Amino acid sequence: MKATWDIFCSVVDNYGDIGVTWRLARQLAAEHGLAVRLWVDDLGAFVRLCPQAEVQAPRQTQQSVEICLWPADWQEVVEPADVVIEAFACELPAAYIAAMAGREQKVLWLNLEYLSAEDWVEGCHGLPSMQSNGLSKFFFFPGFTPGSGGLLRERGLLAQRRAFQADERARDEFLRDLGVEPLAGALLISLFAYENAALGSWLEVLAAGPQRIQLLVPEGRILSSLQGWLGSPALQVGDACQRGQLHIQVLPFISQDQYDRLLWSCDFNAVRGEDSFIRAQWAGRPLLWHIYEQADGAHLEKLNAFLALYKEGLSAEAQVALARLWDAWNSNGPMGECWTQLLKNWPEQIVHAEQWCLERASQADLAEALVQFYLNWL
Incomplete structure (x- = not known):
């Protein structure tokens, strides 16, 4: 039995x-x-x-x-x-x-x-x-x-992810099924987070930067912070807007399997809590974690403990850039300079994210x- x-x-x-x-x-x-x-x-x-x-x-x-x-x-x-x-x-x-x-x-x-x-x-x-x-x-x-x-990691998950990421047509079809038209040459970012006062300073630097950014925001709590920055009424699923180089689109609340594929589709993933945090690591792409806030700053101890592990293998400069970005995001600090510094180590961050994924999968x-x-x- x-x-x-x-x-x-x-x-x-x-x-x-x-x-x-x-x-x-x-x-x-x-x-x-x-x-x-x-x-x-x-x-x-x-x-x-x-x-x-x-x-x-x-x-x-x-x-x-x-x-x-x-x-x-x-x-x-x-x-x-x-x-x-x-x-x-x-x-x-x-x-x-x-x-x-x-x-x-x-x-x-x-x-x-x-x-x-x-x-x-x-x-x-x-x-x-x-x-x-x-x-x-x-x-x-x-x-x-x-x-x-x-x-948590299902059998064959990484093989499925690699096959998906190697197939540009599959990615584009998936995004179009969500109502997203991929923009040529854009850096694709997913944003799933709690309310965050630091969001505005990050969006400002994304909008003013040299590269086109496509920001995909699944329905959730971060929408109130996004509305505040845009100065718009309540955002709805399917809403899209542009500020400078930043193209923003609100996605519906999607299934877990769809969310996995969204993470696989993006170049950078901002995630929250525990479940999406783990799934972003299996995506093998650079990420930003919004940890659930606890009394007396206990969540920051957990954040720093993870960063201490995750940073191993990065150059000193890349470690500092990553830590500063995560600290600002979780402490309502200014994000602009931190994001710019991270981009200077972008190729290294990409390689490291995949290596971290493979080590955890062992x-x-x-x-x-x-x-x-x-x-x-x-």
Whole structure:
């Protein structure tokens, strides 16, 4: 019989949590032949990522994964799975935990943590935490180093990406399907971020620069900042405008597979949170990360920990340029001079982005690491 896996996801205020767990659930089912249930407390958010899903259906199957509504007033009587993943510190229903403790066959309980490159991650990855009911909960940390749980990456993803990037016609057809007409000689940039006061200074230098820029902005929170700079009323999907060398177009909210291809199509990707951040790295192109802001500046420690890893192998000048740009973007600083400095090292940044991608891909991916952890635990 297939091993059964339950993944619990509580949607907070963005699509990162459900984005990661939906990708993981699909991969566990498709590549490892597991019976996977994904419990989601907000089907509306899930339907944005999986448009064919039914927002009113408490149970449904999508891409070989059983999608279950996780109600606030849990009344479910279900047999706990062999492996239970508590994603991003969400709290499992008390009745479900009691059923886990009473199950004759033991359950592997995993707390899937947020992604971090901080030094302490390797030391905490895989550690158990004894619970008062006799169960053990293990901490599982995704990460960028061999001592962590790895990153989400489907089999064949990089081969698909390379084939797509080598086929200019495929790229142009994909963009046209989104309503985008590729501009000859333009530097293509995708922008997916939270609200950001630093955006205006970046757009100013893009508009005044020597090269034509095509900025593609998927529907999202950054639109309010873009509207402020443009001095325009509410932007709508499909809206396009030009300021100097800068051509801006608002794209619809797209599926995860489409978003991957958008990242592959662009020369530079500004991304946010966790899911799009990882996918931009698999695109093998230079990127800019808008990390989710936390109290007391804890997010900046995570940002700097990642930069410390990512910068390895770059020249001193390229390291400084990259760090200054990321710091300005995440601290509402002036972006103009930082962007100009980065362009001076542009060829090096391109080569480095691909090399970083290949080095991370040499490690076990997150789904594979989770399955192996379960097999070792058995």
